[in-house]
Amino acid sequence: MYIPTLFDVDEAHARIKPHIHRTPVLTSRFINSLAGAELFFKCENLQKAGAFKARGASNAVFGLSDEQAAKGVATHSSGNHGTCLAYAAGRRGIPCTVVMPRTAPQAKKDAVRGYGAKVVECEPSTSSREAVFAEVVAATGAEFVHPYNDARVIAGQATCSKELIEQVTGLDAVIAPIGGGGMVSGTCLTLSNLAPHIKIYAAEPEQADDAYRSFKAGHIIADDAPVTVADGLKVPLKDLTWHFVRNHVTDILTASEAEIVDAMKLIWKRIKIVMEPSSAVPLATILKNKDLFAGKRIGVIITGGNVDLDKLPWQ
Missing domain, CATH: 3.40.50.1100 (Rossmann fold)
Structure with missing residues (x-):
């Protein structure tokens, strides 16, 4: 660690x-x-x-090598980290996928999509979020940017x-x-x-x-x-x-x-x-x-x- x-x-x-x-x-x-x-x-x-999560997301996205960035980034988020990662990825011009609880505020889902990222919905529990996210990373090879443990x-x-x-x-x-x-x-x-x-x-x-x-x-x-x-x-x-x-x-x-x-x-x-x-x-x-x-x-x-x-x- x-x-x-x-x-x-x-x-x-x-x-x-x-x-x-x-x-x-x-x-x-x-x-x-x-x-x-x-x-x-x-x-x-x-x-x-x-x-505030625009700060951490931007640091993670703009700190990636060109080779890492080419595969895009992905995360799981109830809203703000996903929105901010989508924002940062859009600024760098790379793909972004966000796993979000189906119960997340519609405004936050719309914001993620508005920055050009893909939203994949999961059940509103940590276990569901992490299971669905594992499938996304396996399919895309994207760089995982954890919402906070990073x-x-x-x-x-x-x-x-x-x-x-x-x-x-x-x-x-x-x-x-x-x-x-x-x-x-x-x-x-x-x-x-x-x-x-x-x-x-x-x-x-x-x-x-x-x-x-x-x-x-x-x-x-x-x-x-x-x-x-x-x-x-x-x-x-x-x-x-x-x-x-x-x-x-x-x-x-x-x-x-x-x-x-x-x-x-x-x-x-x-x-x-x-x-x-x-x-x-x-x-x-x-x-x-x-x-x-x-x-x-x-x-x-x-x-x-x-x-x-x-x-x-x-x-």
């Missing part, structure tokens, strides 16, 4: 710079007053393809928090959503090297809390098919992301479905940006744990904005 380093992050940032946005950081006095803390929202919902992907995701600490000084903590752990691992990689005094928190839905339970138990616990409004956070940790979580994360906090939806509505109403339920989990946990964050300067990573506007969770 190769563990990426700060050198890989610097290489990734240089490689992907032409293909990503340096996303803005937004604030809200009203939300600060509710939280009793200063919150700085790193808006990866405004990233290329609508999610050093190239983690190095790419790490560029987000690298930008954040350049944009905002004096942070006490950074919090990001956790599913498989790609963004959290990238955050750990950057901050443990460049700002080790900054605490790292992960935020997870109560109904898909396998990372929380893994963290408390000291080993990976994987749920096969959890049900939550935060559809991007249904996948389990893997060995590489677990390495970063267990070594560098301060704590994992959870929020209920109602708390997630309320936080999502709050950001839509007060910051006037579109973000998906997964992105609301950090704010939900901050508002639930006010004493923990009181008076602190907190970086909050809004991971994506690819939401189905015809099926908003409060409708």
